Amino acid sequence: MSKGAYVGRFIAVTGAAALALTGCSGAQETGGGTADGDAAEGGEVTIEFSQWWEPELPDGEFRALMDQFEEENPGITVELLSGPYASTKEQVVAGAAAGTMSDVVGLDGAWVSDFAQQGAIADLSALMEEVGYDDSELASQVQIDGATYMIPVVNFVYPMFTNDTLLAEAGVTAPPATRTEFAEAAAAVTTGDTYGWVLPLSLEAPNGIQNDVMSWVWASGGSMLEDGQPALVDNPDVASATEFVQGMWEDGVIAPGSFTMKEQDKVEEFTNGRVGMMIDSLAHVNLIRESNPDLQFSISAIPAEDGYEDERGIPYASWGIGVAENSEHQEEAFKLVEFLMSESVNSELSSIANAFPGNVGSVPDFVEEDELFGTAFEIYQSGFPANEFTGLPVAEQLMRDFGEEFQRALDGQQSMEDALAAAQTKWEQEF
Amino acid sequence: MSQITRPPEDTPVLAAPVRVSEASGRGRSISRFKQRLTPYGFLTPTGVLLVILMVTPIIMVISYSLLDGVITNKNPAFVGFENYAEVLTNPVFFDAVRNTLVFTVSSVVVHFAIGLAFALMLNSPLLGDRIKGLFRVLYILPWLFTVAIVAVLWRLLLSPNGVVNYLLGAFGVTDGQTEWLASTSTALAAVTFINIWSGYPFFMISLLAGLQGIPRELYEAARVDGAGAFKQFRHVTLPQLRPIIISMALLDFIWTTQQFALIWMTTGGGPIAATEVLSTFTYKLAFTRYDFSVASAAAVLVLLMSMVLAFFYVRHQKARD
Numbered sequence: 200m201s202k203g204a205y206v207g208r209f210i211a212v213t214g215a216a217a218l219a220l221t222g223c224s225g226a227q228e229t230g231g232g233t234a235d236g237d238a239a240e241g242g243e244v245t246i247e248f249s250q251w252w253e254p255e256l257p258d259g260e261f262r263a264l265m266d267q268f269e270e271e272n273p274g275i276t277v278e279l280l281s282g283p284y285a286s287t288k289e290q291v292v293a294g295a296a297a298g299t300m301s302d303v304v305g306l307d308g309a310w311v312s313d314f315a316q317q318g319a320i321a322d323l324s325a326l327m328e329e330v331g332y333d334d335s336e337l338a339s340q341v342q343i344d345g346a347t348y349m350i351p352v353v354n355f356v357y358p359m360f361t362n363d364t365l366l367a368e369a370g371v372t373a374p375p376a377t378r379t380e381f382a383e384a385a386a387a388v389t390t391g392d393t394y395g396w397v398l399p400l401s402l403e404a405p406n407g408i409q410n411d412v413m414s415w416v417w418a419s420g421g422s423m424l425e426d427g428q429p430a431l432v433d434n435p436d437v438a439s440a441t442e443f444v445q446g447m448w449e450d451g452v453i454a455p456g457s458f459t460m461k462e463q464d465k466v467e468e469f470t471n472g473r474v475g476m477m478i479d480s481l482a483h484v485n486l487i488r489e490s491n492p493d494l495q496f497s498i499s500a501i502p503a504e505d506g507y508e509d510e511r512g513i514p515y516a517s518w519g520i521g522v523a524e525n526s527e528h529q530e531e532a533f534k535l536v537e538f539l540m541s542e543s544v545n546s547e548l549s550s551i552a553n554a555f556p557g558n559v560g561s562v563p564d565f566v567e568e569d570e571l572f573g574t575a576f577e578i579y580q581s582g583f584p585a586n587e588f589t590g591l592p593v594a595e596q597l598m599r600d601f602g603e604e605f606q607r608a609l610d611g612q613q614s615m616e617d618a619l620a621a622a623q624t625k626w627e628q629e630f
Numbered sequence: 631m632s633q634i635t636r637p638p639e640d641t642p643v644l645a646a647p648v649r650v651s652e653a654s655g656r657g658r659s660i661s662r663f664k665q666r667l668t669p670y671g672f673l674t675p676t677g678v679l680l681v682i683l684m685v686t687p688i689i690m691v692i693s694y695s696l697l698d699g700v701i702t703n704k705n706p707a708f709v710g711f712e713n714y715a716e717v718l719t720n721p722v723f724f725d726a727v728r729n730t731l732v733f734t735v736s737s738v739v740v741h742f743a744i745g746l747a748f749a750l751m752l753n754s755p756l757l758g759d760r761i762k763g764l765f766r767v768l769y770i771l772p773w774l775f776t777v778a779i780v781a782v783l784w785r786l787l788l789s790p791n792g793v794v795n796y797l798l799g800a801f802g803v804t805d806g807q808t809e810w811l812a813s814t815s816t817a818l819a820a821v822t823f824i825n826i827w828s829g830y831p832f833f834m835i836s837l838l839a840g841l842q843g844i845p846r847e848l849y850e851a852a853r854v855d856g857a858g859a860f861k862q863f864r865h866v867t868l869p870q871l872r873p874i875i876i877s878m879a880l881l882d883f884i885w886t887t888q889q890f891a892l893i894w895m896t897t898g899g900g901p902i903a904a905t906e907v908l909s910t911f912t913y914k915l916a917f918t919r920y921d922f923s924v925a926s927a928a929a930v931l932v933l934l935m936s937m938v939l940a941f942f943y944v945r946h947q948k949a950r951d
Contacts, residue, residue: 292920296701313920317702403898455790458812458901464789473791596918606902610814629919 244531245276249290250305252518252552253281260551268538275531294523295319302526303535306349306519308341308589314521315343316592321522323347326533337540338559341519341590349590351517352539353554355480356579357410358513359502360487363495365393365475374499378415378443381476381502385452388475395452397474398444399460400606405598406462409588410514411478412605415440417512417585418501424587429626431601431619439504441605441615448609458606470494480516481575482553498571500578512585513578518554555579593629600625688933694926701922713927723928725903726911733822733893733907734886738879740826745833745878750867752834753841773831781895784824785811811897814904821893821905825886833878840874841867873946880943884936908932 253261265277280301282290287305294300295314304320314320324347327334334340334347341349361374369387385395399407416423421436423429431437447453454474456464462479469477470490478501487494500511520539522532538544545558550565555576565572588594601622608618695713697706717723748769752762775783787794788810799806810820844867852862868875890909893899899910912932916925 289917292917313702318704400901401898402900403894455807455809456812458809458814459817459897460812593919596914599914599918603900603902606900610902612902 243274243276244528245278246303246526246528246531246535247278247280247301248303248305248535249280249282249287249294249301250518251282251284251287252305253279254283256551264539264544264548267544268535271538272531272534275534277535298525300523300525302523302528302532304521304523306521308349308351308517308519308586309591309594311341311349311519311521311590312343312592312594315346315348318524320348321524321526321529323350323522323533323536326522326529330530330533330537332533332537336542336558336560338557339584343590349517349519349521350536350540351519351557352545353518353549353552353557354515354579354584355482355517355554356513356515356575356584357414357478357480358498358500358575358578360469360477360479361497361499362388362469362472362475363497365472369475371475374497375476375502376500377502377505377507379505382443382447382450382452385447385475386450389450389452393472394454394468394474395476396447397454397460397465397468397477398448398457399462399465400457400602400609401459401461401464402599402602402606403459404461405595405602406516407460407465408598408602408605409586410462410480410516411465412441412444412601413587414478414501414512414514414585415443417514417587419504419507420509420512422587428630429623431623431626434619437619438615441608441619445609445615457609469496478514481555481572484571485553498575498578500582511582513582514586515555515584516586517557517589518552591630597626597629600629691926691929691933694923695930697923699921699923700926702920706923709923713924714931716924717928717931722903722906723911726906726908729818729903729905730887730907732818733825733889733905734883736822737825737829737886738882741830741833741882742875742879744826744830745837746871748830748834749837749841752838769834770831772828773835775828777828777891778895780824780828781892784827785896788820812901814901817897817901817904821896824896825889825892828892829882829886832882836874836878837871840871844870876946877943880939880946884939884943887932887936887939 248265261281262279265279269276280290281287284307288307288310291300291304291306291310291314294304295317298319300319306314306320311320323340324342324345326332327347337350338354339351340347341351359374365388366372366374366384369384371384371387375381375384381396388395398411400411401407413423416436419436419440421434421440423431423434423437425434448457454460454468465477466479466483466487468474469479470487472491472494481498484498487496501513503511520536522529522536526532539548540558542558542560545556546561546563548554549556549561549563553565553572554563556563563572566576567573588598591597604613604618604622604625607613607621608615613621694700696708696710698709698712700706748765751757752766752769757765772780786792789795790807790809790812794810795804795806795808798804798808808816810816848866848870849862852866857865888909889907890913893905893907893910894913897905899906899914908928909932912925912928915921915928919925
């Protein structure tokens with residue numbers, strides 16, 4: 200074969216095979232770089248704000264808040280870079296890697312540790328001190344090594360939803376308050392067509408571990424960490440909660456399909472009246488009402504261990520906010536953070552998002568207008584927001600690691616004790 | 631008629647012709663050079679695109695695979711083949727290789743069988759044109775759906791409360807409670823079935839085109855020699871379709887090994903690692919562990935495996951030419 204033929208063959212083989220590599224590496228190229236804040240021209244500063252919030256809010260509402268900010272802060276223009284949660288995450292990851300992160304970024308607590316270690320997001324404690332901001336109004340802050348990197352703007356709590364009709368038909372007159380009551384109610388509701396509880400354990404979106412499994416630990420005041428390190432082994436709180444879930448599984452009171460079920464499937468099962476109880480975000484109340492207006496349901500605190508009387512942890516997810524470390528306009532960027540965290544604006548934002556405010560003084564409208572949200576707000580205030588995955592390194596991977604071992608235990612491939620030990624080993628490697 | 635002009639006697643006789651021949655020689659060599667360059671000129675835009683879109687990403691991914699903590703670390707260190715060792719000592723990687731092989735081989739074989747059966751049906755003189763047109767539309771429908779639609783559709787159909795369980799339960803085939811995508815014993819078969827459903831039209835259309843190109847005379851000659859339907863199929867149809875079958879099979883093999891979206895959107899690689907394939911394994915390394923270096927090493931290993939297939943594909947294409 201001639202040299203040219205060899206070269207031709209090499210190019211053809213490489214080209215055809217490149218399909219494979221682009222298939223695997225394509226996702227890395229997505230997201231696209233977000234330009235840094237535009238340089239000031241004639242005193243004008245444009246700051247970029249990338250987040251997934253705008254598409255999840257009623258049309259034009261979030262932009263209206265930004266217009267209000269621009270009016271109150273002449274010379275600062277906010278350019279919103281909005282997208283769905285997943286693509287925002289990819290965009291932020293790519294921006295952090297390339298050093299082109301937007302000036303202000305919407306953050307999930309699960310991302311914070313990685314971005315902070317990467318040096319992609321700014322130390323907000325230092326910024327607050329620099330501009331003289333009083334942080335006593337903030338309900339919570341996500342800190343790494345004592346420094347704040349994310350401020351939760353609004354919080355979506357995950358209480359227990361109960362289908363009143365199904366429970367009443369099964370002879371259960373009040374939402375269960377303890378694990379024993381919950382197990383009894385679940386067994387009573389389970390008939391073959393309906394199930395007591397729904398447990399999403401999909402490995403694609405493994406947040407079921409956080410919201411539907413670990414929530415049982417937090418509701419009884421337990422913790423999965425000790426001094427910031429994994430503590431899954433020899434931890435009676437984690438052991439009792441996971442054994443409780445395993446018991447429910449073995450009793451057959453959990454709706455089938457758990458291993459690939461995602462949050463939206465869980466909501467659908469509940470909305471269609473096929474399960475009696477679920478732990479879910481308050482953000483889905485309106486969706487459930489719109490999808491099934493006839494469904495009678497209530498909200499209550501997640502049941503705790505029998506005899507537990509202290510404050511209950513309630514899982515939550517946040518729309519967090521941070522500032523890019525390499526932003527040329529950190530001062531202006533923090534003005535936007537201040538604006539969103541101010542009492543009135545935070546009330547307005549939490550009202551339109553059906554979420555609970557990140558400012559301690561804010562009260563969203565729906566709490567007074569809607570009985571269900573009012574109840575949820577009482578639960579929120581009587582307990583404490585608990586989400587130990589927030590701020591942990593590769594939090595999503597930790598959930599997935601735990602989820603795999605947990606699935607093996609439920610599938611009968613190993614004991615729950617072994618599952619916790621295996622998850623502990625995997626977690627220690629990530630820490 | 632011709633006219634010869636003699637040069638004046640004092641004019642050097644050879645001077646002028648030499649200059650003419652030098653000029654024309656230079657002109658010819660420039661013209662030959664231009665001629666040689668022209669094809670490269672036409673190839674340049676493609677070459678530039680190949681370099682930007684193919685060669686550069688490949689080189690970047692290969693270089694990432696030799697560094698530690700690339701992208702998340704501002705100053706990644708060169709670690710040689712450590713990332714490859716990490717991938718090759720991870721038992722999940724071998725689960726993913728095995729699942730990828732099962733998923734791919736099953737998909738390609740059944741794609742071929744169903745594609746050929748439907749193509750033969752659509753090429754049969756026994757059916758009228760209207761019936762053929764109707765079936766052609768019906769059979770090609772799965773190919774028109776995007777992967778996201780296919781995934782959502784089959785997640786609903788195969789849900790424990792879905793239509794498939796209802797029908798199987800109603801006819802007494804199963805108890806109607808099978809967790810097709812959520813059980814470790816059925817999940818890989820279920821996603822393979824979905825992939826087969828969504829991919830067979832590609833084979834069908836290609837084979838139908840091939841069938842329509844087989845000369846009638848070959849069948850007539852076979853009939854004259856006493857060949858029945860099966861022998862005609864074996865000795866005429868299959869040999870005539872052979873080049874298309876090999877090309878399609880190799881391409882399908884390469885594409886199916888890279889299937890990501892369908893598996894990610896239906897099972898996420900679970901339950902446990904029952905449907906973990908190379909693409910989901912690589913994705914998780916990159917986007918949930920942010921370990922882009924190890925993910926790049928896994929991607930390069932996939933590239934090498936695909937290159938073997940690509941080599942056979944190119945050799946086959948070259949042999950055809």
